[in-house]
Amino acid sequence: MFKKNLFTLLLTMLLVLGIAATSYADPGKGKGKGHWKFTNYGKRQAVQLVDINSHWAANPIQVMSSYGIINGYADFTFRPNANVTKYEAIMMISRACGFTGTFDSGRDWDSDVPSWMADCLDFAVNEGILTEEEAEDLNGWAPAKRYEVAIWAIRATGLEENSEFSFQDMDEIPYFARPYVGEMYKCGYMVGYPGNFFQPNKPVTRAEMATVLYRILLDNTDNGEADDNDGEELEIARLEPADGSYDVDEDTAELVVKFNMDIKAIDNTESVLDGIIVENVTDDTNVDIDEVSIEGKILTVKLYESLESGKTYRVTIEDDIIEAEDSGENFDGISGGEWEFSTDETFGIAGLTPEDGETVNEDTYVLEAEFSGDIRAISGKKLLNAVEVYNQSDDEYVDIEDVEIDGDTLIITLEDPLENGDTFEVTIKADYIEEKDTGVNFKGIDGADWEFTVEE
Template sequence: MKTKKLIALTVSALMATTAFAPSAFAAPKNVNVNKTFAISNISFNDVDDVPWAKNSISNMAQKGILKGYGNGIFQPNKPVTQLEAIITALRVTGEEVEAVSYKELIENGSKNFKFKDLVSSWAQGYVELALDEEIINDEDVKNLNSAAKRYEVAKYMVRALDLEDEAIESMDEDIDFEDADSIPDGYEGYIYVAVDRGIMNGYPNGMFLPNKPVTRAEMSVLLERIDEDGNIIDDEDDIDDNEKYEGEVVSIDSDKITLSIDDEDETFDIDEDVEVVFENNAEGNIDDIEEGDEVEITVNEDEDVIKIEVDDELAELDTYNGRVLAIDEDEVTLLVGSNEKKYDIYEDVEVIFEDEEDGTVDDVIKGDKVKISVDEDDMVVKIELSRELEDFDNYEGEVDAVNEDEITIIDGSEDLTFDIDNDVQVFFNDDEMGDVEDIDTGDDVELIVDEADEVVTIIVDKDL
């Protein structure tokens, strides 16, 4: 296999002029390797559902490795094709200019390309170069438009990085994934090297999922692990002044982590782009780390934690969506579909509102729509609400008048009138849900009123 040319940042910037197929992957025109192009900030409006990949997507787009489709569209969940995977592998390893040269040689007849009926002209230089460098073979060319699976991307990347010999030698190595038996024959070594070198990771459930198609978001993260010289980025060597500390987690939030190190507590600031890794290279986040976990942290020269390695497997959580029927600090009752379900609440449960404000169990009210995360002990460890955090007032009294727009109750000797929210929830005994029209004058009720003085929940003390 031909040794890769190490192209400097000038060429990485140059690649910002390239795009994806055909409008978003086309080859560059009039390439001048002596010209340096300014790299501007690039953002997309459809990547909010892949927050773990947003920075990688932006970085790869700025370098021209992966581009969008115009109008702020990136399509992060769209699978990459095998052709796209091959092209990005060549680009990130510094082969863009040579691929363009191959295309020109094919066009002027100086080089024969035998797959012109299978490959569009704009991509022929990439494919011929990949064939010459034995990244792919003739059989691979027949499937270039199919979605690239994880085991195939592992092979392309390992070969593009000149690690073929290492992969061949690693064919019989143990692969520490629960689905290792599902890896196609002949690909074990490529996956072993891709994981061992940090190019690819497994999933939180201990699986590698070799047959899963690779999305554009996932490809962006993978490609960012290769530097502009076509070398795998070693986190340990990336910043010479990095320091590592081992200890037990005393406390942690999104901004700071406190560790017990040699019986002394030390607190560190956490970088906003911190990497969290569990056993089996499973990627997690800050919320997955618990007090008492044994961790190793990497701290950069600014004394910010940039990586946390947790000496434990990433816990699998079950999630349920439902409406709160009752809740206190120990237990929550949800209406899930048409069924009532009760769950115990973890002492340090995390409560998150729509505006990303942290709250407490006391901020959750009857009728709230929530998503709960339940651990292997059936304890609720996280409650996510589909509304903003706000304060509520409670009023009890006897209904004096009620219609679909407002309700008046007698609270002692005082009449209180409130507007009724359009989405008001009305509960009767046994947590039966009804409508405002089911409420009668004289009914005893409890009203939950929001900051706008509108009734959002009515609890009626009678059977429906």
């Protein structure tokens, strides 16, 4: 059902690049812009992967692996949370654009370029994904960043740039990259993070790469290059939220099913509404549905209220309530765990040492903030700059020796023990720390939220 030729567009829309700002071509100068052809890549194969069953991106990963666009490893793992290097990302994009492993343009690359990558760089330059200068200065073993990926993606697909967007961290997106980021965001191929952040310097993981490609693939099953659906079975092309997702926004109030062809209710939309159940598995309750609507290939389920934080949901759809508009073929429905997803737990502070309002002994010189999940510093940010310790009694800031992370705990080590009888407050700034698994930014805490006194 997934048209193999769509992978040409697919991977080109990926996200990767790691080149200094001065080495980029001007926007729109990519040779491949507007010249992309749909190219069959290869026959889809069954692939067994042992480490993705419960992963939020399991379906996109399986599809990308089955076409050989993003391969697994010899031990049948995919390693979804591993970062993608620039070399790997370019290879993935090039495969989707028709690169079959060999391409000779007569260029000579630096000896540091691995032999398996030389022909791929030739292909990428020939197709306008990279300029020759960019390819020469690639630093290909470095992780691919989000803004770099956006540049290559838009060049490769020939989409128009779009500067009509805004993020809180806009100043961290290089000026020349903003039109590319804007178009990727507008199309929904790349999304932001809670708090309206894009995190342009965040490395792209293998799971994220697979998801972006998968979104592009599904979005383009409707374009004029796709084959007719005559003779195909009525099937689901996309679920939103995706089955297995664990990071669904708690503000979500609509569930969407996209089919591979136009659909209609067998009786009426009321019967469709009656045939859909949205279950809050965590609380063992059903979620109230406001209405359902059908438009073309899209079935939309609107809830009375948004989803709740930290809950798991399961959706079932009865058979014989929806059919293909042209052929009249019945949809077999969705049962049990075929559509299940979870919302994010609210990410934040789980415990403070010393506690807010506590009186501590005079030997205290280590402070700890425990979070609700494992944390890491946001790429490009120094942890030492994330924390301020203020002595209210003396109206001065305390010198900090070190700030480090141990799993879910931020450890602040002071240069000297705190002074007797004084009151202190600790500030942890926003946008320096993120949850390791989800990339959700910590919004920070003010000194008024973490205050304590040293005993006399």
